[in-house]
Amino acid sequence: MRTNDIIFQTVTRVAVFLIVLYSLNLFFAGHYTPGGGFIAGLMTAAAIVLLLLAYDIKTVVKILPINYISMVGIGLLLAVGTSVSAILFGKPFLTHAYDYFQLPLLGKQTLHTAVAFDTGVYLVVVGVTLTIIQTIGESE
Amino acid sequence: MTVIIPSLVGFFVVTGVILTLVSAIGVVRLPDVYTRNHAASKSATLGVMCVLLGTFIHFYAVEGQFNSRVLLSIAFIFLTAPVAGHLISRAAYYSGVKLWKGSNHDDLKQKIEARQRSNE
Numbered sequence: 001m002r003t004n005d006i007i008f009q010t011v012t013r014v015a016v017f018l019i020v021l022y023s024l025n026l027f028f029a030g031h032y033t034p035g036g037g038f039i040a041g042l043m044t045a046a047a048i049v050l051l052l053l054a055y056d057i058k059t060v061v062k063i064l065p066i067n068y069i070s071m072v073g074i075g076l077l078l079a080v081g082t083s084v085s086a087i088l089f090g091k092p093f094l095t096h097a098y099d100y101f102q103l104p105l106l107g108k109q110t111l112h113t114a115v116a117f118d119t120g121v122y123l124v125v126v127g128v129t130l131t132i133i134q135t136i137g138e139s140e
Numbered sequence: 141m142t143v144i145i146p147s148l149v150g151f152f153v154v155t156g157v158i159l160t161l162v163s164a165i166g167v168v169r170l171p172d173v174y175t176r177n178h179a180a181s182k183s184a185t186l187g188v189m190c191v192l193l194g195t196f197i198h199f200y201a202v203e204g205q206f207n208s209r210v211l212l213s214i215a216f217i218f219l220t221a222p223v224a225g226h227l228i229s230r231a232a233y234y235s236g237v238k239l240w241k242g243s244n245h246d247d248l249k250q251k252i253e254a255r256q257r258s259n260e
Contacts, residue, residue, distance in 0.1 A: 011223045018216055
């Protein structure tokens with residue numbers, strides 16, 4: 001029997017944006033407050049899982065046409081690339097660097113290479129979680 | 141000022157805890173799934189929102205820290221907890237959980253029967 005999911009779907013449309021916003025907050029605040037790439041990746045994956053619950057798997061693939069396996073690859077490449085680039089500057093592997101920059105709109109900010117490493121972690125976590133969930137969801 | 145803020149915080153936190161306790165008692169005492177779900181989703185939502193509001197006021201007034209995450213979580217709980225209650229009740233109804241024997245009015249049953257008749 002086909003049921004009517006309009007309440008769930010409407011709330012999902014609002015809640016997904018809140019969850020993604022909060023996960024981005026956790027990601028960028030990870031250096032000074034609790035948070036970071038791992039938990040932000042899990043929360044983004046949770047937002048996409050909420051979409052998967054409210055709509056079916058084909059609709060979500062149409063909304064977000066992302067190949068999650070290559071997302072894992074890009075994340076690993078980013079993390080390894082950040083670590084290896086320290087060797088090119090004559091420093092040990094995984095040495096990070098930071099500096100102060102005068103950014104437009106944001107003013108004086110610190111940019112740290114650990115953010116690039118964290119982006120790698122984020123992409124790997126989102127990719128692995130959604131690969132697992134989609135693979136289990138599709139095999140019927 | 142030194143009296144108003146702690147008493148406001150205390151009022152919100154104590155009210156929230158009492159409302160959550162009321163909802164827990166309701167879950168234990170009420171007869172069937174739908175009435176229990178009604179107690180759990182309404183009273184606990186308001187209770188948690190009151191506790192969070194007390195927390196927000198405390199950290200804003202005493203520590204001078206505007207914590208927008210707490211405000212966001214109040215909005216988020218207000219948005220999602222009733223929907224969760226609705227989905228649980230609906231899943232229970234469609235999987236055939238009986239209403240309490242004292243209830244005598246079932247609008248959804250007539251709707252479902254009418255829809256099944258129009259589908260045939």
